Amino acid sequence: MSDDSEKYWYNLKTGEVEKGYASPSPDRAGPFDTSEEAARAPEIIRERSRAWAEEDARGDD
Template identity: 45%
Template structure:
């Protein structure tokens, strides 16, 4: 059994949690270390997306516009 087989995956189409790479890559989210973590995959993805959006928004604030744009 490989390390990847020890990990847990979530299938967003069915809501199933499985250990090991079952199904194709486009029907699974993961890998996660625990079954509980995999069951929260959508919640984790939503939090990561919100954090990435906030980081991107903060990078968009360049301060004062250039003098020729005022």
């Protein structure tokens, strides 16, 4: 198992990338393996949400 305290997180309040548990849990998205990936967190979250919504819509048929 990996140590998430050594990974990167996206701070949802400030928009900053952080390493480790610098912010309270409700304010963090992640973990991500790289700071570059964490910086893309809003885009990644939108993509995943869109995919889940499409899955749900297909399941309603």
